[in-house]
Amino acid sequence: QKEVEQDPGPLSVPEGAIVSLNCTYSNSAFQYFMWYRQYSRKGPELLMYTYSSGNKEDGRFTAQVDKSSKYISLFIRDSQPSDSATYLCAIQIQGAQKLVFGQGTRLTINP
Amino acid sequence: EPEVTQTPSHQVTQMGQEVILRCVPISNHLYFYWYRQILGQKVEFLVSFYNNEISEKSEIFDDQFSVERPDGSNFTLKIRSTKLEDSAMYFCASSQAPRPQHFGDGTRLSIL
Numbered sequence: 001q002k003e004v005e006q007d008p009g010p011l012s013v014p015e016g017a018i019v020s021l022n023c024t025y026s027n028s029a030f031q032y033f034m035w036y037r038q039y040s041r042k043g044p045e046l047l048m049y050t051y052s053s054g055n056k057e058d059g060r061f062t063a064q065v066d067k068s069s070k071y072i073s074l075f076i077r078d079s080q081p082s083d084s085a086t087y088l089c090a091i092q093i094q095g096a097q098k099l100v101f102g103q104g105t106r107l108t109i110n111p
Numbered sequence: 112e113p114e115v116t117q118t119p120s121h122q123v124t125q126m127g128q129e130v131i132l133r134c135v136p137i138s139n140h141l142y143f144y145w146y147r148q149i150l151g152q153k154v155e156f157l158v159s160f161y162n163n164e165i166s167e168k169s170e171i172f173d174d175q176f177s178v179e180r181p182d183g184s185n186f187t188l189k190i191r192s193t194k195l196e197d198s199a200m201y202f203c204a205s206s207q208a209p210r211p212q213h214f215g216d217g218t219r220l221s222i223l
Contacts, residue, residue: 032210043115043202043214044154088154097142097167097209098156 003027006089006102015111019076023089023102026070030100032092033065035074037085038104044088048074079109113137115215117203123221124193132188132218134203143186144204144212145178147171154202160186190220198222 006023013019021035032051036044048063050056056063064073072091076083086106090099116135124130136143145157158168160178177189186205190197200219204212 034211036214041216043117043216046211046213049211090154092210097144097159097161098169099146099154099212100156101154103153 003100004089004091004102007105008103010106010108012108012110013079015079015081015109017079017109019079019083019107019109021074021076021087021089021105021107023072023091024070025072025091025100027093028067028070029093030070030091031094033063033072034090034092034099035061035063036088036090038088039085044090047087081109081111084108115203115205115213117201117215117218119218120216121219121221123223126195126222127192130190130193130220132190132201132203132220134186134188134205134215135184136186136203136205137213138184140205140207140213142166142206142209142212143178143180144206145188146202146204146214147199148202148217149196149199157188193220193222195222 004025035048037047038044050063053065053067060077062075086104088104089102118133143160146154148154156169158172159166175191179187200217202214202217204214206212
């Protein structure tokens, strides 16, 4: 079983829609959860960082963690064409420094 | 907003040659990292560096690779005797604590 699994998409939605992006993980030792956005030919840009179960909101973005199900989500409200990018989940074990990334989901928001 | 900068943006090297990838981390950060992303694959961890020594490394980071912080601002990844399979995007990252990590825009390494 892969450490972190993420549907690579592609996912295409109309402007203004709510987008849901998800990752599952297999190791209960994972304690820290991040979402990165990556535009073409650019590096991963940190969007959200959380370490507890529940929701964390920042503007149009909400990160949700369910440790009991080993499932994390990123919701984007009122999606914009500028949100078109690849979204990467990244997870980290307590006491470790390496991030374990998902495959990334390619998202397109259509005007 | 402070950012991680990487040079060059694209490096083309002949197989068997040595290459050095350079990074300037965010100035008050203490932890430094290298990751790589082979085309179409996941971002993979290579190595982390803290307090002037390697603190964690992956199985990928073998004797072919080395890292150095030659001065107070630069962080380098050296790849000796490059192979075709070393072709990838190499990302440098830095952080104040082990998380969260902030990434540069990468160096695209092409081995011919």
